[in-house]
Amino acid sequence: MQITIQRPTQIGGQMTRISTHSTSIIIDLGHNLPSNDDKDALDNDSTIAELTQGCSAILYTHYHGDHIGLFHRVPDSIPQYIGPVAKQIVCRKYQQLCCLPEKECSAAFKHAFRTASNMKIFQAKQTLHFGDIAITPYFVSHSAYDSYMFLIEAEGKKILHTGDFRGHGYLSKGLEATLKYFVGQVDVLIIEGTMLARPEEKVRTEMELCQEATKQMNVHKYSFIHCSSTDIERLASFKNANNRIIPKRALITDAFQKDILDLFSRTAGKQSSCFDFGQVFTYNEHNQKLKEWMITNGFTMFVRATPKFHSYLDHLLPILPATETLFIYSMWNGYITNGSTQNTEYIRLQEYFANNKILHLHTSGHATAEVLRKVCNLTNPRLAIIPIHREKSTDFKSIGISPSLQEKIITQDYSMEGIDVILAPTSHTRQ
Incomplete structure (x- = not known):
């Protein structure tokens, strides 16, 4: 199995590809945030066609642009999946953008609207199968409604991709129960770390x-x-x-x-x-x-x-x-x-x-260090913790997990028990 993560040490521009010997799926295909790069090197049809070549499906954790922003570049032959309400929001957004007067923008937005309209939907707790990969979405609280984490099961391994999530929203109450009773222990935890770069930020419920x-x-x-x-x-x-x-x-x-x-x-x-x-x-x-x-x-x-x-x-x-x-x-x-x-x-x-x-008057849509620590402890990853969606300068060990879990944090390419992890911070890696 191979896990390839594009731009893991920045907030935004997310993409994770998980491949077995016969099947590949992608989780999120996001555009860079303005703070990362004014021009996104992946934002063109040929690069996205290369990155997604041989992919069975693309699944989106939620509809924020840094997770879904390149969806309109994906070849029509590759199915794209998103939550049911999230799909309606994306379609309504691009319907609105189609009304802009600029002809060039309008044409691009119309194409994006058509692509969004053709997206397939998944339901919480209902497993999807792509070849020998099974994916189960679980609802999470985030500053985008209808957001999900994904449990991926393949080749006898369990991988949890958290997407963006938090523990202080109205809809956060089910997080701990979901991890305890539906997810359990995993082999690999791919987890966001946005708030590690903002330790001084006040987080209220x-x-x-x-x-x-x-x-x-x-x-x-x-x-x-x-x-x-x-x-x-x-x-x-x-x-x-x-x-x-x-x-x-x-x-x-x-x-x-x-x-x-x-x-x-x-x-x-x-x-x-x-x-x-x-x-x-x-x-x-x-x-x-x-x-x-x-x-x-x-x-x-x-x-x-x-x-x-x-x-x-x-x-x-x-x-x-x-x-x-x-x-x-x-x-x-x-x-x-x-x-x-x-x-x-x-x-x-x-x-x-x-x-x-x-x-x-604001509070973040992302998990605090305390909640990140709780997720690590509840899933107790057997092989690896891979922090993503974080600033390069941050240290994931700072969340206060045990030394045994700290040893499993991966911040560079690594191989273990038949899993190759490739972290691609700037360039793209063809599978």
Whole structure:
């Protein structure tokens, strides 16, 4: 068996290929994040065709671009799999992008939309078989809804690929039980380590975030929220905070965000009222009746850093009392600080609220060192621990696992009991 991991010592641009003598599958095919490389060396049809040659299937842990961003480059002959709700989100995203005026972008997005529409879906805990490889997806909490870890069984070995996950979300409760009763001990653990590079970052639970949001929103009549438009748990935190205010205020957004919230209500909302967003109103700057109702009763608006929302703010902010208006930034702080990860559009959006209360209220979508340690202990890998999705400078031993587990951490090419591990940080390796 061969395990090949592209770019293991960076956050983003993920790809793991697992091959037996007769079958190959790939987990994730992500694009570089802007901080890693302005031009992704893998982002072309010929390279992806070479990387995926002979592959039986590609399976995606979730829909973030650093895990799925190169899916549109994959030859049509290779089936691609993703969670059922995740597929709908990807399709809705590219449907939205197809509306952009630039002809060149529009053509590329239309191709991506068609490719996403043809993706196959898998279900949690239902095993898929590709040749002599069996793969079972297990649901995890992450800042992308419908995320999964994969248990891969082949040639008498068990490999767990965690994808991105965390232990402090509403949907994290099943993590320990899943590992104890469904996964058990594995031979190889491939595990993310994003938070190892951010030891100073405050990690609160989603419930704690909701409680703080409630306090702030309760004393501000008009709340504007900038968070991920597809992070169901974060959106639910602000929805739940909004619903605790008496009288309850309306949720306002645009048609795209409303479609996403309605999708969450139809799916996760059927399992828990926490994720039922109820009636969501689409803002229209020409609808004077809606605007008057919003001003009279107060509102919570989910915003994005786009020209459309700039126009909304140009119309709304001049007529709202500055002291009653709140802007909450609920994304990673690295996007609005100096450095290679800075997003100027996010900064520009925040600048609209220079005369208002601005609150930074966020918690990570990734596992803390404590949770990483728990996963290592629960799965007790027999042969190897392979850290991925981490900064090169980080030391996975720092999570505090036992010396016997520390000895199994692999950070370079290695062979053991019929398994060859190849770590390819920059170049691509043909299988």
